[in-house]
Amino acid sequence: MVFDLDMIKAHYAAMPGRIAKARKVVGKPLTLSEKILYSHLHSSQKLEAFGRGKSYVDFAPDRVAMQDATAQMALLQFMSGGIPKVLVPSTVHCDHLILAKDGAKQDLKDSVTASGEVFNFLESVSNKYGIGFWKPGAGIIHQVVIENYAFPGGMMIGTDSHTVNAGGLGMVAIGVGGADAVDVMSGMAWELKFPKLIGVKLTGKLSGWTASKDVILKVAGILTVKGGTGAIVEYFGPGAKTLSATGKGTICNMGAEIGATTSTFGYDEKMADYLRGTKRAEVAALADKVKEHLTGDPEVYANPEKYFDEVIEIDLSTLEPHVNGPFTPDRAIPISQFAAEVKANNWPARLEVGLIGSCTNSSYEDISRSASLAQQAIDKNLKAKAEFTITPGSELVRYTVERDGFLNTFGKMGGVVMANACGPCIGQWSRHTDDPNRRNSIITSFNRNFAKRNDGNPNTHAFVASPEITTAFAIAGDLTFNPLVDTLMNENGVAVKLDEPKGAEFPPRGFDVKDAGYLAPAKNGSSVVVSIDPASKRLQALAPFKAWDGKNWTGLKLLIKAKGKCTTDHISMAGPWLRFRGHLDNISNNTLTGATNFFNEKTDSVKSQLTGEYGPVPTTQRAYKAAGVSSIVVGDQNYGEGSSREHAAMQPRHLGIKAILVKSFARIHETNLKKQGMLAITFSNESDYDKIQEDDSIDFTDLTSFAPDKQLTLVLNHKNGSKDTIKVNHSYNAGQIEWFKAGSALNLMAAKIAGNKAAAKKSAPKKTAKKAAKKVVKKAAKKSAKKVVAKKKVAKKATKKVVKKAAKKTVKKAAKKVVKKTVKKATKKKSKR
Ligand code: MIC
Ligand code: SF4
Numbered sequence: 001m002v003f004d005l006d007m008i009k010a011h012y013a014a015m016p017g018r019i020a021k022a023r024k025v026v027g028k029p030l031t032l033s034e035k036i037l038y039s040h041l042h043s044s045q046k047l048e049a050f051g052r053g054k055s056y057v058d059f060a061p062d063r064v065a066m067q068d069a070t071a072q073m074a075l076l077q078f079m080s081g082g083i084p085k086v087l088v089p090s091t092v093h094c095d096h097l098i099l100a101k102d103g104a105k106q107d108l109k110d111s112v113t114a115s116g117e118v119f120n121f122l123e124s125v126s127n128k129y130g131i132g133f134w135k136p137g138a139g140i141i142h143q144v145v146i147e148n149y150a151f152p153g154g155m156m157i158g159t160d161s162h163t164v165n166a167g168g169l170g171m172v173a174i175g176v177g178g179a180d181a182v183d184v185m186s187g188m189a190w191e192l193k194f195p196k197l198i199g200v201k202l203t204g205k206l207s208g209w210t211a212s213k214d215v216i217l218k219v220a221g222i223l224t225v226k227g228g229t230g231a232i233v234e235y236f237g238p239g240a241k242t243l244s245a246t247g248k249g250t251i252c253n254m255g256a257e258i259g260a261t262t263s264t265f266g267y268d269e270k271m272a273d274y275l276r277g278t279k280r281a282e283v284a285a286l287a288d289k290v291k292e293h294l295t296g297d298p299e300v301y302a303n304p305e306k307y308f309d310e311v312i313e314i315d316l317s318t319l320e321p322h323v324n325g326p327f328t329p330d331r332a333i334p335i336s337q338f339a340a341e342v343k344a345n346n347w348p349a350r351l352e353v354g355l356i357g358s359c360t361n362s363s364y365e366d367i368s369r370s371a372s373l374a375q376q377a378i379d380k381n382l383k384a385k386a387e388f389t390i391t392p393g394s395e396l397v398r399y400t401v402e403r404d405g406f407l408n409t410f411g412k413m414g415g416v417v418m419a420n421a422c423g424p425c426i427g428q429w430s431r432h433t434d435d436p437n438r439r440n441s442i443i444t445s446f447n448r449n450f451a452k453r454n455d456g457n458p459n460t461h462a463f464v465a466s467p468e469i470t471t472a473f474a475i476a477g478d479l480t481f482n483p484l485v486d487t488l489m490n491e492n493g494v495a496v497k498l499d500e501p502k503g504a505e506f507p508p509r510g511f512d513v514k515d516a517g518y519l520a521p522a523k524n525g526s527s528v529v530v531s532i533d534p535a536s537k538r539l540q541a542l543a544p545f546k547a548w549d550g551k552n553w554t555g556l557k558l559l560i561k562a563k564g565k566c567t568t569d570h571i572s573m574a575g576p577w578l579r580f581r582g583h584l585d586n587i588s589n590n591t592l593t594g595a596t597n598f599f600n601e602k603t604d605s606v607k608s609q610l611t612g613e614y615g616p617v618p619t620t621q622r623a624y625k626a627a628g629v630s631s632i633v634v635g636d637q638n639y640g641e642g643s644s645r646e647h648a649a650m651q652p653r654h655l656g657i658k659a660i661l662v663k664s665f666a667r668i669h670e671t672n673l674k675k676q677g678m679l680a681i682t683f684s685n686e687s688d689y690d691k692i693q694e695d696d697s698i699d700f701t702d703l704t705s706f707a708p709d710k711q712l713t714l715v716l717n718h719k720n721g722s723k724d725t726i727k728v729n730h731s732y733n734a735g736q737i738e739w740f741k742a743g744s745a746l747n748l749m750a751a752k753i754a755g756n757k758a759a760a761k762k763s764a765p766k767k768t769a770k771k772a773a774k775k776v777v778k779k780a781a782k783k784s785a786k787k788v789v790a791k792k793k794v795a796k797k798a799t800k801k802v803v804k805k806a807a808k809k810t811v812k813k814a815a816k817k818v819v820k821k822t823v824k825k826a827t828k829k830k831s832k833r
Pocket of ligand 1: 644
């Protein structure tokens, strides 16, 4: 089944014309990213040559995807907007709330019981508002999207940072917070700063142990976790055409780890094959017809330096497998140097668990290549030394790889198949361990490896690698092993070597599935009732945030000065806290508990300026709130890196924190803060971070003249009576300042919708009067024209000129009379109402 084919058809029909116009305005050949962006301008957006990294532009994405953990907040916000049905095709996917423990069947059953209330809520909201619903067990959002919805040249947003995965099928797919999704679902424009463009030219061809994953592991090493901020990464070159669509998806997926707005590839034969392989031959045929528009202009790829802001070149033929980590995804280590690094850094060499799958790496190709290694282990009498888990990305993949015997092979090697869900990737992992605090190592084919992410243990050293390398390490159980060159001792005491992995892009017998897990929404959902139990611990209706009082803020207490990495996992931890994603007050109890306090190097321990005592961050902040004291959070570089979860912005807002002042922000988080009515500001001089002291009270002296491109001034009042005055920057445009003033973007939108409704009501009688008047005028004119004709007959002798004049006059007079009468009548009617 092809979803939304008409929408795709309409887009392809309009695309060539839109691109031609854009090319004219921009005045030069276009990259693929520009073609997709310019062909998705919102109807209210004037076409012009936008400044990369400068212009705020209104877009109209083709679709929206939401996963269970973020959809709750997105949909709670959507419901408060008062729109009866989503205006853009949208889907919800239940994948994050499934705990991995004993294996797929039992885990799914237990999770449906534990989170039934939330799943039911999401299902009924989807049903009511026209949203496609993918049940628990159907798969991970991004794999389901690439299998069913992604199409070359399309644009989508999703409430998850790895929405970018759909770049594997040539989309511009962007991760956003729920409030952005609400805009798009409500048919409003979606605003984005026009991205910069990074070109990655791929030459050569992958072989042996190297996989698509290694391309992004290498790119992450080059660009680091903030190198892609505000940019789209566009891959091109002969090497790109050799990569499978799902392999491209892997590369785009982990582009979130370099902060990229998104990543994408031009349409090619591999994408067409994937579309056909997943029963979307119609889409491939449509794309074929406009294929020159679904890739960059030839001039661009011939001279990339002229058209991209930065260009990187990677030769796939010489690319080594990489292992990235621990604790950060950009610490890229070629496999040939990994053993030495493990020893030099004294990382635990014994590998405890290898985990493959996730939204990043769970294609048929990934699983079949990994299974080929598992089969070798069996054939060569090797016993896997580490635990091994497999999380398939979707039911389509799971059903097919089970049918083709791969799951059985993994089972024989000692592998455990988890549910088609995020599971351990997001800390939904009940890990079997005798000591949850032990220093230990794990390796995954996931994308993130921040401290505590997978199992909550800060001493778990998590490394990221391809599924093939992960599987080989799980067999060896030793991180100083290099599968490319080393041998392993088998059960018979014989040294054996693993051969290169082998697999297939597509199942030779095609994909198959019994129940993919999709539920279509009701055609008319107006009678569907969505209820939230006021006593629920999982769901809470949202109350609007307070509008800004129009005054300068003074006496803001420093809640925490966060040191070093402060990702969204540090600001609003996932794992066990995922269960409160629909309950703002409850989840606020984890706010910033993972951030390191600069002053004592501890997590979740800050000094209260009310009592002088150290205590947990949320408790301290709640006490400030109760005392009516405002506060501020200070942070380091790339603050809010990682997830799209807007909870990391809503929680501080809910707890009464007013501003976040940092050296730099990650893109999604900065937007989330703005949308929720927070003040997101950056040090104009980064070294001013050092001026912030533990007992500071901070004043804003010119917030009352908050304006685009204008710095704000802060006075730091130190405990000893001294002061520092510093300047801070912000990136708010005029519209975003309105969000701030209204208390949140949602407040502003709700006010607009309410205003439109009232205006529509008001103008209705006027409209009716006009319509009636028109009708009467027409009738009267006809009548009097007839009369004139009669008169004409009688006054045979009168000249034609005179008759005409008379007729004209009569018509005018009659019309005037009737209009007057009708308007009078309508006005009377209105005043009676
Ligand atoms: C993640 O990988 O961190 C998540 C969990 O998928 C998040 C979304 C969330 O926090 O719910 C993301 O990547 O945006
Ligand atoms: Fe789920 Fe992990 Fe993918 Fe996030 S990165 S969507 S948690 S599988």
